[in-house]
Amino acid sequence: MVSIAVAQPGMLEIRTEEASLHPGEGEVLVRVRRAGICGSDMHILHGSNPFARYPRVIGHEFAGHVVETGKGVEGLVAGDAVVADPVLACGHCYPCRIGRPNVCSNLEVLGVHRDGGFRDHVVLPASNCVKVPDSLPIEIAALAEPFAVAANVLSRTGISAEDTVLIYGAGTVGLTALQVARLHGARCIISDVDESRLERARGFGAAVTINPRETDLPQAVRDENEGLGPSLVIDGAGIPALLEEACRVASPAGRIGLLGFSPGPCNISQQEIVKKELTIVGSRLNRRFIPQVVEWLAEGKLQPAGMITQTVPAREAQAAFDLIENDPASTIKVQLDFA
Ligand SMILES: [Zn+2]
Ligand SMILES: [Zn+2]
Structure with missing residues (x-):
């Protein structure tokens, strides 16, 4: 398994490790295909994100395919294309109760508070996987979170x-x-x-x-x-x-x-x-807008293709981060390709 982690501020690590992951109850194992690098990933790398704890596998904009579903998962089967919603909320606190899970008082964000999606396999709560129609290219699906x-x-x-x-x-x-x-x-x-x-x-x-x-x-x-x-x-x-x-x-x-x-x-x-x-x-992150965005994307109501300026193999992630660092104006969204 290839994963991109920030070991400590300033230190990007491209790791290869053996891992055999299986989803627990209510969880899904996803084979990540594409992941976008966000400004907040750069902040974690620079040590300027107050919420990040290290070491951390970063990445919160990613899409891939379901490999395996855990017990009790409905509506998703192996082979489905999905995009992740990185917002993990407790469901019980005041903001959660009034429909504002993105400012949950126990908020955890994939790739920030918990290990994220810059790795070829990831186990996610099924409730954080949004199904994507097969007609939508996976690199476009990976743009759903920023939209x-x-x-x-x-x-x-x-x-x-x-x-x-x-x-x-x-x-x-x-x-x-x-x-x-x-x-x-x-x-x-x-x-x-x-x-x-x-x-x-x-x-x-x-x-x-x-x-x-x-x-x-x-x-x-x-x-x-x-x-x-x-x-x-x-x-x-x-x-x-x-x-x-x-x-x-x-x-x-x-x-x-x-x-x-x-x-x-x-x-x-x-x-x-x-x-x-x-x-x-x-406005912080998103309040469960990914299903709506996936619909817009599937209906051709947005122009996502021009947003992806560079696609870099995941193993060459360092080059992608260097590019954003040294020539930010040449980039909008740089994506990592996990193949
Ligand atoms: Zn982002
Ligand atoms: Zn909450």
């Missing part, structure tokens, strides 16, 4: 065809949010300092692209939405200072969705929030 993260923030903020959406950052978060917002019929503006990323964003349906190094962003969005500014702002860049700007440029009754994990504070004006009755929400 579910976008679906989550747009559900938290609300999204409709009435919205003019400003998205900060044209990386994976920004481009998935762009596609899900477009699917709801919204007009989308996207901002990034990298021209090649903006070009990609135009291909995914951004009506306006802004490079804030060249254009004054507040000025550029002022005339949007009948002169009121964007009704919805998504921070896909995770930069605290952007929240200040988001509050300034958002329209009255605007909503702001945050996904970043920076502990740094920022200066936001109480007056701005109250005067315009802004709604500011956090």
Whole structure:
């Protein structure tokens, strides 16, 4: 078995070991085929994810095929294609009881709190495996989790065809949010300092692209939405200072969705929030949106193919991590191929 682990911050290990795994009751053994590398995997590698414990097999965006099902598993059989939902929740605490398992007070995330999917075989709770139609290529299925993260923030903020959406950052978060917002019929503006990323964003349906190094962003969005500014702002860049700007440029009754994990504070004006009755929400992981995303993908409502910029054999994972480190603008989603 090949697995990609972070032994300790800064130390990526590609391990080969003998393992004979069998699913217990309510569990499924999955042969992983494709797995995407996420910004949060990079944070675990750098030691900047406060939740990670080491050593850790990383990876939370992965899809493969069911090999064996444990006792009591219904609805899945050997050979089924599945994508994992990395959110493991207790089901009993307050957030779980009100349908918010992604902020469970006992939350465990595959690849963060528990060993994840960067290995060719993994045992998962059956309830964390979402069946994928055979018509959907497995590399596309492995994109369901990042799209579910976008679906989550747009559900938290609300999204409709009435919205003019400003998205900060044209990386994976920004481009998935762009596609899900477009699917709801919204007009989308996207901002990034990298021209090649903006070009990609135009291909995914951004009506306006802004490079804030060249254009004054507040000025550029002022005339949007009948002169009121964007009704919805998504921070896909995770930069605290952007929240200040988001509050300034958002329209009255605007909503702001945050996904970043920076502990740094920022200066936001109480007056701005109250005067315009802004709604500011956090969005973490996803609240069981993967079945919905799989449906969208199967119906051809998203443009996933252009999201995968590089595919690297799992044994060469170090090269994939080096690429993301050294030339991030050339990548959106780098996938590991477990063959
Ligand atoms: Zn991720
Ligand atoms: Zn819970």
